[in-house]
Amino acid sequence: MTLSKLDQAALAAGIAVEFINAKGEPESISDDTKRALLAVMETPEGKAPPLPPVQVFTPGRQRHLLPQGKGEFRWQLQSEQGKAFSGIIQGGESLALPPRLPQGYHLFTLYQGRKQWQTRIIIAPRRCYLPQPLEQGEKRWGALVQLYTLRSDRNWGIGDFGDLQQMVAHIAANGGDFVGLNPLHALYPAQPQYASPYSPTSRRWLNVLYIDIHQVAAFEQSHEAQRWWQLAKTRKALQKARDSEWVDYIAVATLKITALRFAWQACQPDADFQQFVVEGGDHLRYQAAFDGILAERAADHPDEWGWQNWPESWRNAHLPEVQQWCSEHEEEIQFWSWLQWLAQQQFAACWQRSQQLGMAVGLYRDLAVGVAQHSAETWQDPQLYKLGASVGAPPDRLGPLGQNWALPPLDPHVLRARGYQPFIDLLRANMRDCGALRIDHVMALLRLWWIPYGEGAEKGAYVSYPVEELMAILALESQRHRCMVIGEDLGTVPPIIVRMMRSYGIFSWKVLFFEQERDGRYRQPTAYPRQSIASASTHDLPTLSGFWQAGDLALGEQLGIYRGSVLQSLQQQRDTQKQALLDALQQAGAMPARDAKPVQKQPMTPKLNLAMHRFLAQTESALLGLQPEDWLGMTSPVNVPGTVDEYPNWRRKLDVTLEAMFADKTVKQVLKAVSKGRKEG
Template identity: 35%
Template sequence: MTDDVDHPSDALLRLAELHGITTDFWDYHGRRQTPSASTLRHVLGALGVDAGSPALVDLALRNAEDTPWRQVLPPFVVTRQGRSVHVPVHVTDGDPVRAWVEIDPDAGGGRRDLEQADAFVEPRTVDGRRVGRATFALPDDLPLGYHEVVVEGPSAQGHSPAVVTPARLTLTPALGDSERVWGLMAQLYSVRSRDSWGVGDLVDLADIAWLTGRECGADFLLINPLHAAEPTTPMTPSPYLPTTRRFVNPLFVRPEAVREAAYLSSADRALVEWAAEPARALNTDTGPIDRDVAWTAKKAALEVVFAAPRTGARQRAFEAYCAEEGTGLDTFALWSALAERYAGQDWPDEAWDLSSPLVAAARTELADRVEFFRWLQWVADEQLAAAQAAARTGGMALGIMHDLAVGVHPGGADAWALRDVLAPEASVGAPPDMYNQQGQDWSQPPWHPQELARAGYRPWRDMLRTILRHAGAIRIDHVIGLFRLWWIPRGQSPALGAYVKYDHEAIVGILALEAHRAGTVVIGEDLGTVEPWVRDYLSERGVLGTSILWFEYDDQGGPLAPEKWRRLVLATVTTHDLPPTAGYLADEHVAIRERLGLLTEPVDQVRAQAAEERERMLGLLRGRGLLGEDPSEREVVEALHRYIQASPAALLGVSLADAVGERRAQNQPGTDQEYPNWKVPLADGSGRPVLVEDLVESSRLRSLARVMNGS
């Protein structure tokens, strides 16, 4: 990526490394690459560091080296339970200082004095002052929790969060004595019932979970991210480009399931029914799901229900929810009201400043709408709780498995409210590879590593806490993003990006702590280019990986025997970025790319490669006695699932689309408007819609469930 003209200087490389920018990496050809000087300058600029000239580089380098010495305490301290860690404290050289730790009230509270360690470090002159470093030892017997280190002395007054995280998550609480469990994977919006409003919702989620738990023996239900989209139309269809990852898309709320809906006057009940008619008419429509029609109808109905009186207990419950979610909910609700006000037009510059007079005035002017959007989150939270309760009542060991997207929309609520801990002058993407030779730009602003640490990782913690409250498990999309992300400076090609590293010990540690407190299993999507040490690290922390049948290869490039797969994984035959198995066996993945002009090789060659892959897999199935000579499509699908059962994987996932014979993909990577991504309703192999009510009567689903139950 560099040439002699744009080769970075040693000073620029050092500056980049001090700010967490990876200065060499391996590309998809297996070649070692160094980002160009211009790329490093742009990425440093996105981090707020001016490296526009050699003099500025030298200045920034001195500042980066001096900054830790200017801080009395590091902005954040993290350790694992059972480990001691040293905490540096900077004071005027020779001054005394004492330190203690305030214990997390949720971990028992109290105070522990810290002992100074014998760890001499040469003093340093910073800003004309001789600064010394005292090192204190955080004891190894602190309980799990969010503690605070406090220091006091003539030249040192300060405090800093100190988080003790679980050394390792364990599956035992969730799985008990089971060697493994299996579950279903569904795109919730695609699975509708007769009572849906054109889109699968949280009541449908509860019904699917209870039915498949009780009738099929499934132990979890993995669903697409439920993160909030815009509160207006057109609504972004991709669940992986949300406006916020913390709160729920109210599109998934069932209006009639809100308690107050049962006590509406006949006139108001009629308004709700009238609103539902155009949306319910879509439940058996075979065309693309229309979120805009569904949300327009639901929003009108929910406004009627919101206006209905609540009992004193219900009002207190609403107020308690708002108090628990705090400023995060208030800010999201205010953004939603502003997004509604400025729908279809550019926001004034002043509206992007949370401290501006315009935003202050809006808090008062839009107070009723802010309250409405708070309320939407409360009723969504209630329906999520009911879905998880239904899953567990139905016999599921885990229940609902949520999905966490990589990032957020650049014009969304998180980009507005969390801009202090994001890097708006960059976006997340991927470097060039064999499928996308120009790289990929996902248009999502990344976390700013240093600012996130200065904020004590509270935005990350608060988001996890909200999502995990009603989750039995969580899947982390693109889990390598907790370690490093490909940053693309605004206006630059994805090929001109660089990897920026994160403090994975802190980020994964907080994830582990919140999951431990919630009793949640964590799965990381670790497909693609993931360094082996990352997989080892996640396994060490008890975070499961991901294995997809078609992506498991041995050293010779052939299918890896399932017995050699990893134990700590969620293993599946397919994924939402591939056609369902019936479609894959019919070469639908080739046909789609041919129709859309996405092939980079001659179609006959791609078809031949797909046929070879398919026949090789069928041969393996026959060799194991899992398949006869002239199998039906259903028999092949079941044999593939028996194949993954030969693996030691702790979790096995079955696509609901596979279970009903669906052939169409939910998402075609590399497309936007060319394919109805995230809009395909669940149907059988003939294209007939499959409703929630049809699932338990599906002979194909029941047969595949028997396979997964070992029959």
């Protein structure tokens, strides 16, 4: 079949002209969608250069370059280590790279007359890093924590880096090896009600509301800060924020930013901070400028989110009026930069504590799939992010209309033209000070469902990404940072991603609720693959108690998500799942037969909860992540997918403080059983 010119252009740009839908049938993409996405992209135009802008070499691949064109070229190769190589080559001839060129990033330049072309040469390893105990076959466990949910006797109404240090110490003391975290990406301190960690303003900087104020020396030393701190009004507001069942982001931000401004007035920035600013460069400067402008405008425009409603001459970081504001507000830019430095310093201290305690993984961070549409990232780099599109998912049985995540996609053509530097910078920012990085929606390395801006998710199309080159860079940065990689691969996963994750040493994610055979039986612990992390649930799913008591279904009915026959069908399905899980617990020996009852008469008890944790501890997965919510028997979720204002997502705290949780006998019993199960396996 002859392809139309439109289809040829779409395929050349990486836009799939058809996909396999939820029914397993091929479905064509509309011409309108193809045209809309082609208009959004920056596809290469004009005569191609003699060599592409970047070439990636992995073990087993011949390290040859093949410059296109006619005539003689001079070439020079500058290695990352500073060693130089040079020579002459004819267009169309194959050039073998130096045989001992080490792993890393090298610069190859071709010269012909006055013209020159540069190609980044990337030499990558075969696999991602793996901590030695895991290489030797040991199995470890840790806690999966939404940091903001932590309560303590000393925090300011939101879990912070001081709490994280405590959490690390408690987990280590109970035999655990790591604390896994929700994305810590920068949000909107001047508009803290926009609290989703998966819709950040930047994935390279941190959420400054996680700063532990009591670790800020300038706050403790400032007379003005301490006078404000002692005010009855301040103490009352703090106690209210601390006692709240939900994180009151506005109250927390008001308290913390006030305290930090007092501290800034009293502090003397040192050489470490100045070095941090230098290393952060323009990216940090514009992040700080964005926070400063947002804080200034939020006072008069509290409902204005992001930069889309700013005056047109302010909608790009590089416009003259923004540059003028920056030159007139150096002190404000320094303040917001200082907050990033404080956050980085405190998080690094948590990592150092985990290493002092001998944890092999220590901390793992979570990399969100994108940034918000009108974020600091898109404001300072509008060429890289395509605001004319949004990413999401095509329609399926659970979401008949598909999903639109309101996250602008990275342009794969711009990414490649820049030698993948934005991707490298992103990995480096998120692999520092941790032992593992979880990549949300790992399929995004292969393809993303692009939706023309303003359209429904059903009018999208898959756009491909250079998965082999991105995986190779991921492995290189993983080895350099000694940071293992976990891919969130839940849902329908293309076979190529499964193969590549296995090949590159990227851990898969195995969630108890989903680990069922086709006949409905739950897989036994021995069926879990070693190269994986197992968990009971995720932030998008019910807790163990919520699942058992069908609290998620009741909440869905209350919110209008499930109704009528759909709700009845889900309830029947849940009863079947519960019976299958009971059967699996007994078969694995995690629950004695004498303790089992028919599912209709089996309430969620501490015994059943303990049995579920024993079952998870037996899994062959090298890592096991457990949620504190499940130790405590909590039922309410942190996030209800598909809701925005209907439920207070990303706000629900733990029921008790850290101090009380780790003193609880039932919690101690669960953690002791988990540690024993991991060692015996």
